[in-house]
Amino acid sequence: MTVNGAKKEAEVEPRLLLVHFIREDLGLTGTHVGCDTSNCSACAVLMDGRVVKACTVLAVQADGREIMTVEGLAKGDRLHPLQEAFLAKHGLQCGFCTPGMLMSAYALLMENRHPTEDEIRKGISGNICRCTGYAQIIESVQQAAHSNKW
């Protein structure tokens, strides 16, 4: 598979979840395991351009596919406009849900660069946050949508 643009190859047990492969085999611990019940989407990654729960995909199912994790957003030292917006608008507190929020927001903005507030709420409706009450997250996504630095 390709992960953040780099080719990766491994032999794994069929029962290995993609999130565990990403975190433990690849050492990319930005993707978080939040719930174990396929609810919270802290584990969200992009697979062939679609945002999915990495805890609800078997690693072998990603064979031949393109994976993007939160580590793939920044370019070297340069944060992605979404990350800058989350910083500026205080879109995180503990940060545990944030990688998943960023990936869902990224997927939303790739499909719809000018979402309404309702569309943002719907776009991140699969991601649970226990800290922020979501308001700052929505403002962060709105700010990112207005950025012309993409």
Next chain:
Amino acid sequence: MIAGGQSLIPLLKLRLASPSLLVDINRIPGLNEIEESGDWLRIGALTRMAEVEASTLIKDGYPIIHDASEVIGDPLVRNLGTVGGNLSHGDPNNDMPAVMLALGAEFVAAGRAGQRTIRARDFFTDTFTVALDLDEILTEIRVPRHLPRTGGCYIKLEQKVADFATAGVAVQVRLAKGGECEEIGVGLTAVGPTAIEAASSEDWMRGKKPTDSAAIRELARLASEETNPSTDLRGSSAYKKQVVARLVSRAFRKACERARGAS
């Protein structure tokens, strides 16, 4: 067998299912078309729920399907979860079975012995049990093609996004030129061991007018009587029966509104 895996993998994680072998069918080509042909709307079994949600053909002609596609799981689940999976998993909490019952849909199954068609009303036999043989998979869902003066609506009461329904109600109607209810389908989610077709309520409402409030109340009551909801963290059985009645009433009115708008 694994398609989207959005129901199966959670079962594996909880050790409620421990298959020794899984066959991944995701890469079988040609099973994700959405098209109208002949007398049918045909939906490939591997069509992702997100594709159903995005389809203007479905949103315009079959809004009851669109309604359900918006409330199944969450956006991530919908990117992988398939229509075939939502139907053949046999979970009484899945939303599409009630919709397909209300629509009078048919399913095409393929197995070693060849291909056969199974009516939706014969498909959902018991909890987590459907009328597929061990070597069969769903390949296609067929919905009767959209006719004038038809409309439908699916309403799901859920405590939060991606929750299972406290109760879900699907109503599809066809109105006669004079406005009476010529044909009606009522499907119910999460209020019995399987999805339920509320046949007695359907029989009652055929021929009645949507302006007849007393008839609608009886429609709602009859549908509610056909349910056997369990008391659980989403509510008592009595509460859920009341929810069904309210939702049937609302869904019926909305379906008729759409039927009138569509003509």
